[in-house]
Amino acid sequence: MATYAAKGMVATSHPLAAEAGLSVLKKGGNAIDAAIATAACLTVVEPTSNGIGGDAFALLWSKGQLYGLNASGNAPQQLSLQALKKRGYQEIPVYGWIPVTVPGAPAAWAELSARFGKLPLTDVLAPAIEYAEQGFPISPTVGGSWEISFERYSRDLKDEEFKHWFRMFAPKGRAPKIGELWSAPEQARTLQSIAETKAHSFYRGDIADRIDEFSKRYGGFLRKADLEAYKPIWVKPISVNYRGYEVWEIPPNGHGLVALMALNILNGYDFESKEVAESYHLQIEAIKLAFADGKKYIADPAQMSVHIEDLLSNGYAIERRKLIGNKALHPEPGHPPKGGTVYLAAADGEGNMVSFIQSNYMGFGSGLVVPGTGIALHNRGNNFSLDPKHVNCLQPGKRPYHTIIPGFLTKGNTPVGPFGVMGAFMQPQGHVQVIMNSIDYHLNPQATLDAPRWQWINGKTVEIEHSFPEHIAHELIRKGHDIRYSMDTPSFGRGQIIWRTTDGILVGGTEPRADGHIAPW
Template sequence: MINFDAHSYPYTSQRTATYGKKGMVATSQSLAAQAGLDILKKGGNAIDAAIATAACLTVVEPTSNGIGGDAFALVWVKDKLYGLNASGRAPQAISIDAVKAQGNEKMPTYGWTPVTVPGAPSAWAELSERFGKLPLTEVLQPAIDYAENGFPLSPILAKYWNLAHEKYKKLFTGEEYKPWFDTFTLNGKAPQAGDMWKLPGHAATLRSIARTKAKSFYEGELADQIDAFSRKHGGFLRKEDLALHQAEWVEPIKANYRGYDVWEIPPNGQGLVALLALNIVEGYSFKEKDTVDTYHKSWEAMKLAFTDGLRYITQNDKMTVSIEDLLSKEYAAKRRELITDTALDPEPGEPARSGTVYLATADEEGNMVSFIQSNYMGFGSGIVIPGTGIAMQNRGHNFSLDPEHDNRLEAGKQTYHTIIPGFLTKDDKAVGPFGVMGGFMQPQGHMQVVMNMIDFNLNPQAALDAPRWQWKEGKVFELERSFPEHVALTLEQKGHDVRYAVGSGSFGRGQIIVRNEDGVLIGGTDHRTDGTVAVW
């Protein structure tokens, strides 16, 4: 297991890791984390706790996820890792020509056009059916209670809720957006930190999903309501699209990094990018974390990996190159040869042809879950189904309207997906779940926290607290304000276009749980969010 340095890097928040034995839930909202822990104490397992926490997050953090979003999970049960892809597909009626006929040269960000089939409810039902111990009605009850009785807004949640409202009241002028304002504002205002907020429509929807094991969402009355609102406002989504949806159990993909297996969900998720980058930097030996050499090589590796990901990642069976070829050590060596002492402009390689919430849970039985769920870009498309609290995602925005692009828009297709759960094992034993949410920051965050723990022996809390960097495009990197300035200045001399970012909102928000050889759970949660590690 990882040999954490007890005195390692007390970055920024100077918080210590959290320790426990019987159970642990780490996520971005304390109310949701506590709800998951309560389910553990009632006899549920880590899977039940993950579902309860995820459902609760749709209520207490609607700025980042919702019932109308997608989800992915990595689940460790009885010494085996399982992957679940619950991302939805494009409607059957949509096409590049149909979108261009609306006057679009690229996929729009808001409205009905970028809406794909939501997968989150199917993830909850599928996980519960296969691995849960408690009935879904009991597991979703904490979320229903918060939606029905109200919850107080935490500070960072209130900040992003208000920012969204300020933006949306300028952008959303059509009748189709009125339910968003009806649901998430009162008397023309968004709630503030400490305000109580209720979501009664949300409660009724969660109760229906729990009672029917999500069938009402895909085949019943909720599907009818989604269909009707889509038809009314010219959307492509239909009840038939919802009925065709099925969460899919998939084989996770991995890269071995210095003796540890780093696991991700296969494409259409972008976890492949993190593995490609780790494969490249594994060819180097890093003695210290905050050095120009460490950052330069890590940055160059990430640029090369991301360029490949943006070129090739789409629905798994529609990729033009194989995952095995991309993840081969030979291909990593070929990409590594491109790294010199100065910054490069990355281009995709040629291998051989063959708005988000994250949570981690663990229980005393040894089960562990890495779970991620999102509407994308905060509240998603801006479309809320009247009276239901269902905020629809806008994942279709990532499709390309270029008919020659691997990730081109097609009816019934899954798009390149940004949300990715991560998991670490060593010698076929679980080390634990990890994740960093936040759009295209996610694989970059995965790479950074894995290197922080494995290369530099940082405990989970320190690994999350460390200053982050983010590749934007070309030679441009954004840095958090806490990033060492003397290192940044020297990196500029190597040709990197270095820019300090205002605030930390774009650098992701993560959680980690690790189980040591004595069975003790060690957890960390990001200081960039309102997060908590609930422990038993």
């Protein structure tokens, strides 16, 4: 059932984090303060998906305007194609120092707090610091993911630089068990330092020195100078009109553009007249075409070879739509005219609404933990290409193709609210399904998130959840799709939604595939 509230609401994948955000609202904070509190708390209570050493993006509505913040990090200035080829790399590895880019999450918290927050950052981060210091019981989804990560890291991470991860996250020689009390005092001290210095210590002070020293010791490329030069970017959100609603995403280097391109293609169909299987077929084909373009064209915006407005033009959507027939296709990019993530939603009684997402990527990230800090560093640089002809090719100071994307919905310059579905390359697909469930099929937020999901993998292969109707799966098979049931529930994403009704009432939905929770007020 959907959850209703009037004064405020926080929705995310962990109950303690959602309630932390609500507690800040009740202390006089606004939705921005609540979002930061929730995000910081998630680094503590759900380290399997995000951390202080990761990236973040935000869309927020305040005083009649939508703002976008890109807090993804750059590649270190010493990291280059030549440097990697000299070391014998043919592709970016998943673990270790090579895929580590500058973490952006702490800067995002400080930037959002300084521009839009009401409370001091020390008050906002207090719940996260308390849980890190005093401990909390491990929740079911987090415990399961932790065990999977521990088994994988035990098998794959044998080098000395990874010992700090095991000391931090497996001090008893195993992953903590579900319901077991867990604390992280080193992380508590780091969060306290970030709060007191407004993240200055992370990018220019003692924490930056520790990161620099750790990187140098094990042949990493990240330096204090890279941290000192970092600053999150305020960006103009991009959108398409979908049946009278504006669907908003962060522009590249994130791939929210993929969701918008797919919706633009789908705009040309009347789904009320379509059979259910036909509707799924069209959605799958649209996302395949959008991803084909996204993987070819999306990169650091300064490096992109095409204009975003051309990819989102109605003319280009018409051309791509013409490729969709009655049978599954192998997607190819078009030629436009030249011209382990957490998500949270927060709203308050003043009209502020926040869509916020942060991630370490692939669970805990790089497998590196900075000694004495509790900071697990992300591996977002793994998305770079080493093909010098590719638009997303690695360059010093460049931001990689990024998978984490917050979403926002408006209608007639009035906010409807934040939404998001975390989960790597599932995210644009989840956004499309959330929007269609809400707008085309008129489902409330909770029913929207409860609905069975599909996920295009590659070629004609589509994975579906075990709850997906069997007769529709057979219809899709007849249309040429390679349909496979999957028991990997986390791979289908974990979403949150908060809509504001025309009467000003907040209506929320939270993810049944996680330890999801809505904290209403």
